[in-house]
Amino acid sequence: MRLDAILRITAKFVLPFILVFGLYVQFHGDFGPGGGFQAGVIVAAAVFLHAIIFGLGQTMRIVPPIVVEIMVPLGVLVFAGTGVAAIMTGLNFLDYSHLAHDQIHGQEWGVFLVEAGVLITVSGTMIAIFYAVAGRDRK
Amino acid sequence: MVLLSLLAAVTIGIVRLRNLFAIVILSGIYSFLMASVMIVLDAVDVAMTEASVGAGISTVLMLGVLYLTKTEESAPVHSPALPLFVSAVTGAVLIYGTFGLPPFGMADTPVNTHIGPDYLAGSIPQTGIPNVVTSVLASYRGFDTLGETTVIFTAGIGVLLLLKRLRRAEPDK
Amino acid sequence: MTVFSPLIDHFNYFIIIFLMVSGLYVVVARGNMIKKLVGLMLFQTSVYLLYLSPGKILGGTPPIIDENFQIYSNPLPHVLILTAIVVGVATLALGLALVLRINEEYGTIEEDEIFAAGDEDK
Numbered sequence: 001m002r003l004d005a006i007l008r009i010t011a012k013f014v015l016p017f018i019l020v021f022g023l024y025v026q027f028h029g030d031f032g033p034g035g036g037f038q039a040g041v042i043v044a045a046a047v048f049l050h051a052i053i054f055g056l057g058q059t060m061r062i063v064p065p066i067v068v069e070i071m072v073p074l075g076v077l078v079f080a081g082t083g084v085a086a087i088m089t090g091l092n093f094l095d096y097s098h099l100a101h102d103q104i105h106g107q108e109w110g111v112f113l114v115e116a117g118v119l120i121t122v123s124g125t126m127i128a129i130f131y132a133v134a135g136r137d138r139k
Numbered sequence: 140m141v142l143l144s145l146l147a148a149v150t151i152g153i154v155r156l157r158n159l160f161a162i163v164i165l166s167g168i169y170s171f172l173m174a175s176v177m178i179v180l181d182a183v184d185v186a187m188t189e190a191s192v193g194a195g196i197s198t199v200l201m202l203g204v205l206y207l208t209k210t211e212e213s214a215p216v217h218s219p220a221l222p223l224f225v226s227a228v229t230g231a232v233l234i235y236g237t238f239g240l241p242p243f244g245m246a247d248t249p250v251n252t253h254i255g256p257d258y259l260a261g262s263i264p265q266t267g268i269p270n271v272v273t274s275v276l277a278s279y280r281g282f283d284t285l286g287e288t289t290v291i292f293t294a295g296i297g298v299l300l301l302l303k304r305l306r307r308a309e310p311d312k
Numbered sequence: 313m314t315v316f317s318p319l320i321d322h323f324n325y326f327i328i329i330f331l332m333v334s335g336l337y338v339v340v341a342r343g344n345m346i347k348k349l350v351g352l353m354l355f356q357t358s359v360y361l362l363y364l365s366p367g368k369i370l371g372g373t374p375p376i377i378d379e380n381f382q383i384y385s386n387p388l389p390h391v392l393i394l395t396a397i398v399v400g401v402a403t404l405a406l407g408l409a410l411v412l413r414i415n416e417e418y419g420t421i422e423e424d425e426i427f428a429a430g431d432e433d434k
Contacts, residue, residue, distance in 0.1 A: 025187075030268045032376065033183040035276060037398045041191045048199055072295045079285050094281035104267035111268065111277040114284065121288050122398060125295035126196055129405040132302040133203040136412065143327040150334050150354060159346050166350050173357050180368045181375070181385035185360070185393050192401045193357070200401075204346065204408045208415045213344070213422050222341035230333035234326065242321035244370030246383070251369060255386035263377055271375040271387040272394065280391060287395035294402035301409040 011053040018046040026119055030108070036115035040122025047127050056134050068127045075121025082113040142176045160210045163201040170194040184272045324365045331358035343423035345411045349404060356400050363389040 026039035051059040083094040096110020097103045149169045156162050170193030177186035241248040258275050268274040276284055331354055338351025367386035375387035415421050418429050 029273045030270055032270060033187050033272075033374070034270075035184065035273050035394075037394060038184070038187050038191060041188070041196055041398070045191060045195050048196070052199075069299070072292055076285075076288055076292045079288055083281070083285065094278075094285070096278065103265070107266040107268070107274075107278055110281075111266070111273065114277045114281060115273075118284065118288055121292055121295075125291050125402060128295050129200065129298045129402075129409075130203070132298055133200060133207075133405075133408065133412070136207055136302065143324065147327055147330055150331055153350060153354065154334050154338055159344070162347065162350055166353060169354075169357070173361070176361065177364060180361075180364045181372055182364050182367075182390045182393070183374045183376075185364065185390050185397065188394055188397045189357075189360070192397050193353075197353070197401050197404055200405055200408055201346065201349075204412055207412055208346070208421050213425075217341075217343075219337075219341045222337055225340060226333045226337040229336060230329055233329045233332070237322050237325040237329065240322065240325060240366070243324050243365060244368055246369045246372075248366060250366040250389075251386050255367070255388050258387055259375060259377070259384050269377040271377065271384070272390045275387055275391045276394065283391075284395060287399050290399050291402045294399075294406045297406050298409040301406075301413050 007053055011049055015046055015050060018042065018049065022046065026115065029115060030111065036118030037122055039115075040119045041126060043119070043123040044126035044130070047123075048130055051130065051134065056131070060131070063127065065128070065131050068124050068131065071120050071124025072128055073121075075117045075119065075124060077117075078120060079114055079117035082110055082117065086110065142172055142179065146172050146176065158211060159205055160202075163198060163205060166201070167194045167198040170197070184270075324361070328358045328361045328365065331355075331361070345414065345421040345423070346408075349407050349411070352407070353400070353404065356396075360393045360396065363393050 022039045022042035025034035025042060026036060029035035029039070047059060047063055050062070082096070086095050087093055091097060094110075094114075097106045100106040100109050146169065149165055149172060153162055153165050153169065156165070170189055173193065174186040174190040177183075177189055245251075258271055258279060262268055262271045262274045266274045266278050268278075335351045335353075335355030335358060338354065339348050342348060342351065367389040369383055369385050372383040372385045373381045375384040375390065377384075411421055414426065418426050420426060420429070
């Protein structure tokens with residue numbers, strides 16, 4: 001079981017860095033490569049790693065399947081809700097210019113919310129698919 | 140050019156091998172090579188996505204499915220002559236078509252003069268975001284991205300419907 | 313050199329077409345479902361390269377605005393392909409889920425054996 005111990009400790013050590021890197025990619029997407037799609041996949045990969053090393057049951061206790069299944073539609077709702085909010089401010093669907101006091105800040109808010117929606121849907125879908133595939137028994 | 144040739148070599152391996160496990164691992168290598176090619180083509184965002192999605196997520200999912208099924212492909216029953224002929228003819232037609240395309244890397248092609256420069260010029264004054272890919276993705280073409288997100292959502296729902304229903308039905312038996 | 317220059321200028325496209333055609337061949341010729349999905353993935357990634365290749369400008373940099381650079385590659389194909397990759401893996405997962413259900417129903421992932429099992433049921 002010595003190899004197993006190495007795997008567990010390495011995974012514990014690496015996991016927070018993967019999550020922080022995912023958040024960095026998410027919030028630094030305005031200035032460097034990155035954005036909601038990549039960050040969602042990286043966060044999902046962190047959950048995959050946890051499930052592979054510590055077993056699916058442990059992971060499902062931390063990230064329950066019901067939460068993941070709520071995340072899948074929630075992201076689309078956040079995205080579409082941002083568009084509806086833009087209509088409320090008197091502009092076209094998904095035109096964020098009036099979301100804050102001036103155009104630049106409005107755009108920044110809009111892009112932030114949209115990327116958050118993408119992050120939630122992508123990571124939720126990937127984790128849900130992984131749970132569905134990994135949760136099955138071999139025939 | 141070297142990377143592209145390596146891609147072609149890995150592809151030959153994928154086509155010829157019959158062990159599915161080796162094929163899945165080779166497709167992971169293929170995705171990493173593809174990501175390197177994308178960095179050379181200046182598409183850093185896309186390269187990042189390809190490296191994490193193609194080499195990470197899809198390899199894990201494929202391995203999970205291989206564990207549940209079997210890892211050896213049986214010998215083909217039909218002769219490969221007809222598919223080979225169809226592929227060769229398609230390839231020949233496509234190669235004939237490429238000679239009408241502009242050479243690689245030119246700045247004055249229709250692709251590069253139509254709307255790309257507008258995005259590059261407008262991104263900072265209109266949105267304040269230096270990474271043009273993000274501003275186009277989330278702002279200029281937000282509707283497009285909403286559609287893509289909905290497709291991912293739909294695919295996720297489809298997988299859950301396909302794989303979850305059986306488990307819920309089993310306790311009734 | 314003049315004879316070879318169109319070949320070198322279009323080398324990208326030749327490799328893309330090779331990848332595309334081998335993906336097509338795998339999808340048509342092989343009966344194994346997972347192999348077919350890998351073939352679809354080959355086809356799909358060749359299309360990514362087909363989109364990205366014309367957007368590259370020699371001497372350009374990635375499209376992140378900085379005052380030190382003047383020439384940027386075209387950002388539009390990057391956006392289209394970025395979303396396409398993630399959608400691609402979502403649809404791939406849908407295909408894998410179908411393969412899993414077929415495997416549970418028929419006990420095989422080979423096309424011919426599935427057709428044979430279907431004929432026996434009739």
